[in-house]
Amino acid sequence: MSEQERRPEDDGQDFANAAWSIPSYLLAGMAIYGGGGWLLDRWLDTSAFFPIGVVLGIVLSVYLVYRKYGR
């Protein structure tokens, strides 16, 4: 949406959207990549991919949140 089209309620809406989406994104990131790492661990009989996946998931979620709402 361009600057001229912005309605006054957009700022509040963006803020609320961000506030309610961020925990959801963090959980989703951890679940997807942590879960993938857990499956890899089971398959390869290792124990390193689960923690790596969880951290990767958080990093990616934070990056996503930053790009979507951070500017």
Next chain:
Amino acid sequence: MSALTVLADDQFKAPSPDELFTFTPIIPGVDWFTKPVLLALLSSVVVIGFCWAAFANPKVVPRGVQNVAEYGYMFVRDQVARPFLGKDADRWMGLLLTLFFLVFLWNIMGVIPILQFPVASHIAFPAVLAISIYVLKVYLGVKHQGAVGYFKNMMFPPGLPKPIYILLSPIEFLSNMIIAPFTHAVRLFANMFAGHMLLAFFSMVGFWFLFEKLTPLGATVGVIGVVMTIIFTAFEIFIQFLQAFLFAMLASMYIGGALHAEH
């Protein structure tokens, strides 16, 4: 209350979730018809009756019930609908107002004497509402943005470098399609469940130490229990209102997100 019957022991026992949230059928043989179901039905009737009394024959200068209902309407419109739906707000007021009133009534049942059970503390009730909103959200998204467009707008937010989409799209999908409706229901359920547990615990403390086993030392604990019950009842009314507001607000947010792609 069933919690009182298990106190044959000399020891104080905190009420367990099993005692507080399991009910026997009101009519023997009709297993589904328990106290929460009765309260849920009662709430629906009250909401219908209230809205009927207020809006069936509206006056230009509101009086009585209409006056009260219009305060509720204006609150929902200005705080819940307009921030997320903008010019579409009025079309969705019917749904959002009913949703807010119904959930608020479900919750406030927890502190009304005799009734004293927040309906939403049985997860089936908020789950049905959250699933309905979820179905509505997906339907509206597909209708207004197209089946491909809806998922494209959801999973591929503009402005990111191309390769990163492979990593971020699963997060978007899981967050929007699975975690969002789940937390929508669980947030309401968990708040009401915990609130009911707290109130039951403190009133149990007061009842046990002041009426069942009154001792000079125990009386102090009992008084603390009664005072805490009063404080937490006030706090609980606030939480009940807040959770009803949040439930309606999130519904409005999901509907708004389905009507217009994020930008």
